[in-house]
Amino acid sequence: xxxxEDAIREFVEIVARVTGADASKVAQEVTFSNREExxxxxxxxxxxGVKNVQALPESLQGKKFVRLVKKEKVYYNAYLDEKEIxxxxxxxxxxxxGITKVDNPKYIIVEHTSANPIHPLHIGHMRNAILGDxxxxxxxxxxxKVERRFYVNDAGRQVAILTYGYIKxxxxxxxxxxxxxxxxxxxxxxxxxxxxxxxxxGELNSADESRRAELIKRLDELVAAxxxxxxxxxxxxxxxxxxxNSDPDPEKSIADIVRKYESGTDKEIVSTVRKxxxxxxxxxQESLDKLGVKFDGFDYESDLLWRGxxxxxxxxxxxxxYRITYKDTLxxxxxxxxxxxxxxxEIPKGLELPPLVIMRSDGTSLxxxxxxxxxxxxxxxxxxxxxxxxxxxxxxxxxxxxxxxYLLGHKREAENLFHYSYAMVSLQGSKMSGRLGKYVSLDxxxxxxxxxxxxxxxxxGGNREVIPEVTSGAIRYAxxxxxxxxxxNFNVKTVTDFEQNSxxxxxxxxARAYNILDKANEEPSVSxxxxxxxxxxxxxxxxxxxxxxxxxxKACDELRPEDLVAYLREVADVFNKVYNYERVLQEPDRGKxxxxxxxxxxxxxVLHNGxxxxxxxxxxxx
RNA sequence: GGGCCCGUAGCUUAGCCAGGACAGAGUGCCGGCCUUCGGAGCCGGUGGUCGGGGGUUCGAAUCCCCCCGGGCCCGCCA
Numbered sequence: 001x002x003x004x005e006d007a008i009r010e011f012v013e014i015v016a017r018v019t020g021a022d023a024s025k026v027a028q029e030v031t032f033s034n035r036e037e038x039x040x041x042x043x044x045x046x047x048x049g050v051k052n053v054q055a056l057p058e059s060l061q062g063k064k065f066v067r068l069v070k071k072e073k074v075y076y077n078a079y080l081d082e083k084e085i086x087x088x089x090x091x092x093x094x095x096x097x098g099i100t101k102v103d104n105p106k107y108i109i110v111e112h113t114s115a116n117p118i119h120p121l122h123i124g125h126m127r128n129a130i131l132g133d134x135x136x137x138x139x140x141x142x143x144x145k146v147e148r149r150f151y152v153n154d155a156g157r158q159v160a161i162l163t164y165g166y167i168k169x170x171x172x173x174x175x176x177x178x179x180x181x182x183x184x185x186x187x188x189x190x191x192x193x194x195x196x197x198x199x200x201x202g203e204l205n206s207a208d209e210s211r212r213a214e215l216i217k218r219l220d221e222l223v224a225a226x227x228x229x230x231x232x233x234x235x236x237x238x239x240x241x242x243x244x245n246s247d248p249d250p251e252k253s254i255a256d257i258v259r260k261y262e263s264g265t266d267k268e269i270v271s272t273v274r275k276x277x278x279x280x281x282x283x284x285q286e287s288l289d290k291l292g293v294k295f296d297g298f299d300y301e302s303d304l305l306w307r308g309x310x311x312x313x314x315x316x317x318x319x320x321x322y323r324i325t326y327k328d329t330l331x332x333x334x335x336x337x338x339x340x341x342x343x344x345x346e347i348p349k350g351l352e353l354p355p356l357v358i359m360r361s362d363g364t365s366l367x368x369x370x371x372x373x374x375x376x377x378x379x380x381x382x383x384x385x386x387x388x389x390x391x392x393x394x395x396x397x398x399x400x401x402x403x404x405x406y407l408l409g410h411k412r413e414a415e416n417l418f419h420y421s422y423a424m425v426s427l428q429g430s431k432m433s434g435r436l437g438k439y440v441s442l443d444x445x446x447x448x449x450x451x452x453x454x455x456x457x458x459x460x461g462g463n464r465e466v467i468p469e470v471t472s473g474a475i476r477y478a479x480x481x482x483x484x485x486x487x488x489n490f491n492v493k494t495v496t497d498f499e500q501n502s503x504x505x506x507x508x509x510x511a512r513a514y515n516i517l518d519k520a521n522e523e524p525s526v527s528x529x530x531x532x533x534x535x536x537x538x539x540x541x542x543x544x545x546x547x548x549x550x551x552x553x554k555a556c557d558e559l560r561p562e563d564l565v566a567y568l569r570e571v572a573d574v575f576n577k578v579y580n581y582e583r584v585l586q587e588p589d590r591g592k593x594x595x596x597x598x599x600x601x602x603x604x605x606v607l608h609n610g611x612x613x614x615x616x617x618x619x620x621x622x
Numbered sequence: 623g624g625g626c627c628c629g630u631a632g633c634u635u636a637g638c639c640a641g642g643a644c645a646g647a648g649u650g651c652c653g654g655c656c657u658u659c660g661g662a663g664c665c666g667g668u669g670g671u672c673g674g675g676g677g678u679u680c681g682a683a684u685c686c687c688c689c690c691g692g693g694c695c696c697g698c699c700a
Contacts, residue, residue, distance in 0.1 A: 028640075029640090033643095034637095034646080035643080038643070044641095044642045044643085045642095046680075046681080047642070051680095072643075074643080074680095074681095153700070156699070156700060158699075328698090348625070348626065350624085350626085351624090351625050352625075354696070357697090357698055358698095359698075360698045362698085366698065366699085366700090367699075371700095391694090392626080392693090392694060392695085393694055393695065393700090394695090394700075395626065395694085395695075396626085396695060396696075421627085423627065423693075423694080424693070424694070426693080456662070460661095460662075462660095470662095481634095481635080481636095482635075483635090485627060486627090486628065487692080487693060487694090489634090491634095494634070497649080499648070499662075500647090500648060500649085500662085501634085501648040501649070502648095502662080504662060505662060505663095507662090508660080508662050508663085509662090509663090511660070512659080512663090515660065520659090562636080563636090566635095566646095569647080570647085573647090576663060577663095577664065579660095580661095580663065580664040580665085581664075581665095583658085583659065585659045586659070622660090622662085
């Protein structure tokens with residue numbers, strides 16, 4: 001129990017006693033005061049059902065941390081005793097201050113990023129990776145056993161398209177000096193665009209007037225994408241186009257690759273696909289390393305297929321009473337009606353959940369079905385909770401997944417599977433498309449931000465060694481500070497702007513605090529500190545520091561990085577303000593100096609531990 | 623057309639789920655500090671019909687209804 005929580009409990013006791021309201025209800029309604037003049041803790045009395053607000057009797061005083069409770073309008077506001085807070089807080093400030101473990105830690109698997117291994121990671125994946133990494137850090141900060149896993153979607157149609165193009169090029173090695181995922185992305189895009197153009201041209205003859213217009217518009221888009229791709233590498237582009245166009249039935253060739261890979265019987269196909277996929281994954285890890293994102297394991301879809309786990313799920317579906325015929329094929333009716341079940345599975349009331357098609361007509365599997373098998377696999381590893389960090393576009397398939405699990409009798413798994421959804425990242429007007437090869441890659445973004453950091457550090461004659469940490473800090477902050485469900489309109493300026501609202505600002509502030517302590521040459525003691533000096537901004541800082549454990553707990557439990565970011569920034573703001581007009585080391589009075597040093601120590605710990613949870617490196621020098 | 627998400631200062635955004643005190647920041651713009659224990663800083667000013675309209679309530683940015691705008695989904699893709 002932290003100091004601030006003790007203080008809150010005292011206030012709750014007082015309010016509960018005087019109003020007769022239930023203590024747990026009061027605890028729910030108590031907030032940190034939103035303005036200095038209203039004290040430190042507040043509770044709106046009407047929210048407790050108290051109509052006639054009474055002034056507090058004198059006898060209510062005498063608590064340790066609550067010095068005074070005042071009635072103001074319809075509020076009771078508590079004023080905390082900064083001397084008691086200060087003493088209790090700094091008596092034994094732990095290195096791990098603010099990190100509170102839950103009583104019942106769980107085994108939680110966080111699946112994130114899981115990008116198709118067919119093109120380099122782009123800024124959408126960057127959001128996914130950083131959010132996934134941060135929520136993993138948050139959960140493990142709370143003491144949970146967290147495993148981060150990357151689902152390798154190597155069995156789908158898209159990998160088959162890439163493989164097809166690669167084979168058509170006679171399986172070349174990537175050119176020297178080119179990152180493999182980027183090179184594969186080019187092959188994939190060209191192949192896909194050519195295939196789509198072919199398909200549309202074929203459809204065009206038999207289309208009616210309105211459909212024709214639609215197709216032509218789509219065709220224009222494809223041709224434009226093709227032109228852009230052509231300009232990247234004419235020679236490869238045309239070799240690929242010619243090779244594909246000489247194939248009488250490319251769609252069949254691709255379907256063959258899917259089938260052969262799934263069955264695992266064709267050694268040639270298996271080794272080719274695996275080679276390409278692993279090349280892409282290597283590129284991903286290289287990109288993610290720069291942002292400090294690591295995985296505990298990569299799970300290949302194909303392994304689930306080859307081990308028979310997907311087959312088992314399909315059998316369960318085939319013998320399920322919910323099996324239906326849908327669009328001339330077998331499907332699972334997943335549109336559960338029971339309101340309570342829908343609630344538990346977070347399926348919106350108004351949504352008609354479409355049936356889940358069990359497999360393709362040629363017997364090969366589909367993504368969501370494979371995902372059922374994968375989810376069961378994750379739980380079979382011992383996970384009690386599974387969190388999938390996946391774009392909002394996939395919310396319907398994620399619901400189908402939960403519903404399918406539930407209907408197949410995997411109730412516990414269905415109810416403990418969560419979709420951590422995030423909105424799309426758009427790119428200054430234009431829309432990204434992995435399929436058309438239109439994207440800004442994570443690597444490109446990283447380089448842009450890095451160039452900006454480098455320039456800034458050169459200007460200031462700063463520490464060039466920390467360029468990577470500052471770059472990663474800037475990017476992480478930009479992602480972490482926006483709620484996941486908000487669309488992110490990415491512009492480079494936002495991330496390369498290192499003003500007060502940025503990762504580098506926090507890192508810089510940390511360095512300031514750290515260096516004061518580093519240069520102090522003395523160990524301040526609480527008993528010799530001057531408690532009368534805790535006022536004004538020093539007091540504000542102290543109270544902010546005291547709040548840290550509560551803020552951290554809440555942000556981590558609710559998986560809201562943006563709350564932690566906002567709090568850390570406030571700490572940094574107040575600290576920088578004091579820093580500007582108050583000397584610490586030059587303070588001649590020993591007692592006052594100790595007070596200041598201890599509070600700076602608190603700021604240092606809060607920023608250090610807070611930034612670490614966000615995966616932003618606290619820097620001693622920058 | 624149906625469903626889901628979003629709409630808060632010029633721009634980015636917190637507060638909305640669990641309704642309460644003059645809606646809080648950053649950035650931009652205008653003016654000041656002039657290098658300090660690290661200026662990636664500090665101080666002041668400017669800027670808001672909380673998309674619009676109804677309703678519920680003692681009280682609505684927050685809850686309910688309708689409308690408007692943006693995004694996403696509605697494939698035997700993922």
